[in-house]
Amino acid sequence: MVALTPIQEQPAIAAYLHRLIGDEGLLLIERFPDEGEFSDEDLAERTEINLNSVRHTLYTLYERRLAEYRRIKNNETGWLTYLWHLRLDNVPAALAEEMEAVLEKLRTRERFEEENDFYRCGQCGLLLTFNQAMDSDFCCPDCGAPMAHFDNDMLLLALRRRREAIAESLGHE
Amino acid sequence: MTVKTEDDAFEVIRSHRRGVLQSELRKMLDVDSRKCSRLVTKLIEDGRVERSDYRKDGVKTFLLRASRAPADPSLLLAGTELIPCVVCEHECVVEECPLLMDWMYQLAIEEIQE
Numbered sequence: 001m002v003a004l005t006p007i008q009e010q011p012a013i014a015a016y017l018h019r020l021i022g023d024e025g026l027l028l029i030e031r032f033p034d035e036g037e038f039s040d041e042d043l044a045e046r047t048e049i050n051l052n053s054v055r056h057t058l059y060t061l062y063e064r065r066l067a068e069y070r071r072i073k074n075n076e077t078g079w080l081t082y083l084w085h086l087r088l089d090n091v092p093a094a095l096a097e098e099m100e101a102v103l104e105k106l107r108t109r110e111r112f113e114e115e116n117d118f119y120r121c122g123q124c125g126l127l128l129t130f131n132q133a134m135d136s137d138f139c140c141p142d143c144g145a146p147m148a149h150f151d152n153d154m155l156l157l158a159l160r161r162r163r164e165a166i167a168e169s170l171g172h173e
Numbered sequence: 174m175t176v177k178t179e180d181d182a183f184e185v186i187r188s189h190r191r192g193v194l195q196s197e198l199r200k201m202l203d204v205d206s207r208k209c210s211r212l213v214t215k216l217i218e219d220g221r222v223e224r225s226d227y228r229k230d231g232v233k234t235f236l237l238r239a240s241r242a243p244a245d246p247s248l249l250l251a252g253t254e255l256i257p258c259v260v261c262e263h264e265c266v267v268e269e270c271p272l273l274m275d276w277m278y279q280l281a282i283e284e285i286q287e
Contacts, residue, residue, distance in 0.1 A: 010246065010247070011247065011250060011253060012246035012247045012248075012249050012250050012255065013246060015249075015250065015253070015255035016246065016249070016255060016259060016260070019255060019259060019260045020260050092243045092244070092246070095244065095246040095249070096243065096244040096246075098249070098258075098259045098260075099244050099246070099248070099249065101258065102249060102256055102258050102259065105258050105265070105267045105273075108267045108268065109267050109268060109270075109273060109277075112267075112268040127274075154281045154284075154285070155277050155278070155280075155281050157281075157284070158277065158280040158281040158283075158284045159277055159280065161284070162248065162251075162280055165245075165248050166244075166248045166249075169244045169245045169248055170244050171241050171244075
């Protein structure tokens with residue numbers, strides 16, 4: 001991991017950016033000049049990061065409004081140049097969008113955990129719902145070992161609490 | 174009439190999730206409009222309250238809402254583990270996702286440790 005700039009100091013933001021753009025992307029952010037706007041080639045030269053990697057990072061950030069460009073045209077050659085700057089001030093908004101999507105998924109998973117009984121293979125750890133386990137006579141379809149009831153209460157409780165906390169943080173009623 | 178502070182005004186505004194009209198706030202706080210306006214201005218300056226134009230029966234007033242804190246992204250972490258759903262490129266079967274299951278285990282462990 002590269003050294004962190006202030007916005008990346010929050011662990012969740014650092015983890016998000018790392019998953020989004022990887023080590024080289026973080027390096028680009030770290031080395032991106034503080035002021036001004038730059039072409040991808042200029043950035044590759046200044047940061048000593050491979051041009052393809054710079055482009056990939058910029059487009060990935062752009063998709064989430066974390067980078068912007070201004071396009072200028074050379075009237076003599078007709079060539080277009082894209083001048084980039086970062087918009088890391090949009091990270092909280094991007095993460096809030098992610099949290100909305102996550103909330104929906106956690107609701108779905110919570111319902112599934114609530115509505116089902118689970119059975120687990122003592123040998124290989126395979127987890128099945130009651131219906132699936134019944135179909136295989138409560139023997140693991142992978143390794144044949146007997147399956148035992150799996151109590152998901154702790155998981156469900158933790159999941160519910162986190163789902164509620166996310167909903168509250170997003171301002172849902 | 175007791176002296177009303179910005180905190181009193183903020184508590185009233187915050188207790189109305191859909192916002193409260195400035196003209197109503199004045200009555201609730203039992204203060205005159207000048208005092209009410211001064212309290213509201215301070216709350217806006219401090220970023221605690223947002224104000225938007227509002228017309229009630231043709232009369233212009235303001236709708237006041239408590240500013241909401243930005244969503245807390247640390248809720249996407251279980252321990253140091255970011256929830257796998259963020260920037261996920263797998264086909265999503267949320268009921269059976271083993272990565273999500275691992276994250277949920279981490280979440281449950283975190284709860285036990287707390």
